[in-house]
Amino acid sequence: MSPSTPKPRYSADPTHAWGILTPRFWHGMRLGTWLSLLATRQCRLTPRSMITAASITPVSGFNSIAAAWQNFRFGRQVHRQVLAEPPLFVLGHWRSGTTLLHELLITDPEHTYPNTYECMLPHCHLVTQKWLAPLTSWLLPSKRPMDNVEAGWDKPQEDEFALCNLGLPSPYLCWAFPHNGPVHSEYLDLREVPKRDRRRWQALLKLFVKSIAVSRNRRIILKSPPHTARVKWLLEIFPRAKFVHISRDPFKLFPSTIRLWKSLSDVQGLQPDLPEYDWMEGEVLQNLQVMYKAYQEDRELIPEGNLCEIRYEDLTANPHQEIQRMYEQLDLGNYDRVKPGVDRYIERTGDYQTNRYQIPPEIEAKVRDNWGIYFDMFGYGESGSDS
Template structure:
């Protein structure tokens, strides 16, 4: 990876503090997966995290037990489940507006989505969601730590976290022991995996989608930024899948993504708070390059009528018009029925405030150089930056 100069600050403290008793992603692991994560990192927990590690172990035992129960009660249904419609995948870099787009799409009564509890407990969500979710609802914060987006067990969530809970290697696993730097980078694009590893990844995602489709068989809207680099594999798993891609001004993407990773590492780390993570700037710069090289390479594989694109700035300026256009291009149907629900959502969130950033000139120059193809491809090379 490239080694840029030290980065400026991007508002280190999270917008909302992550509560001490709130579950971490790792509380969703089964015992074997938790053991592998901990021992691979040589049990290097911070003393302040011994209590958290102990609760994760207790959760892992619970997860393993109820995963076995779900296999017994629902295993055959999951294996035989074939969703009526292929998923719609929301693509785009972290902080590009994928969450906002996801929230808008799920206002459609014909759409469903994986919620936070589904992604936290994919092993046993079918047998525990009715009674565990109400019991632990108080544990999650009302807002995400990095922005003003609502959080909660019923809120839509990235299916990448479900893959983590299922024990599938993911770049996100690096948040557990962030002092050790990035991990599982080959799982961003999946291109460097062996055929067996790629099949295992596809099987895990298909199993998760089948699991939540048992609860709700409407079209699933899936959102995980890493999927932007996995179009080829997603098409192999779901040949009829559709894709909606969102882009955003890179000079806003960069500082917002820096803040994202620092906030998540602080909230999810089992190594305690660290003054700085010297790998994050290189990671952020390199990940977009890797992601969009893969996306542009795989774009021609998407059949006509299965990919639509929006820009964040256009979506904010005209959300109903931009989403109507996307519906028409993807033949999603029935936008007139969606529009009232979307209008209600937009009205409820009209006061939402985004974070604001100012880049130092030398940082802006670095971003423009490293991300030049993205600037050109999505029309940001000559435009004034949109701050916030």
């Protein structure tokens, strides 16, 4: 499959596909955040997407009221919350196996994670999740459209979406109006973001993590690919944080990332009937360079014993061996308590098949020419296999 794979068609049935009635992440915004997004983007809506866009405005008004109620009920408690353990960040490029690694780590009963509901409604999950999640679970598909991984309100999710809905700029906001191209690229590594804005970003991430701890105060496992470029700033707010990085054959990463971004633009976007997104290929190529230039500089800042690097190929070939090595290297405790959960996860997902890709020679050449830093850092040869 090449990066030009046609985008999936919509279905009006929200229980089987990401139809027009299915909640987008932008449904989780407060009214001010949603109106600000509309005001700063070229809102070229199609008749199909107008239904979704029209539904977001009243929902965002409800979110604003619920957010005020959560702040009244839990605001002081969230600010004072002390984390039981420093968080563990799963790092890696999109489609490198971060989801697999995240789900394996949360089989540990001493770990927890932000779920999809909490990332969609980060400002009011403490006062709405118990009753609103069961009422709306039927609206979500059972599988993610890009890779058939299980979906649902209770499934682990990227905290980058929570940051979007908290009103922070993020490269992910391009998926709301994808025809307009990339936005907020400076927030990928935060290096060019003014100090005041970066402090606000750090403060809101810390408060979100604390809000999860109010519900479940165990080690929180966080997974968002952009965090790979933000290690320096993460360490400023969580100095004792632990990190695990996963790498994968770059010739698999590129087409899979293109597929992911197109799928997210289709299912999360408000411009589903507009032309293909010509900007994506260049943006994906550029983002990896920015991400791994930052990671190469920042990983030296991580205290000894707080970073483990693994390969997707090794993890899928020997999951117990790699996870046990990670537990020992990061001092996460006795692996014996984790092994039963890992066994159950492997048994449950044993029939999962990864997508297969055949990319043309000219695309291979672009990947090789632009992603040399990744080939060198993780020892992938010219063919993407071990050097």
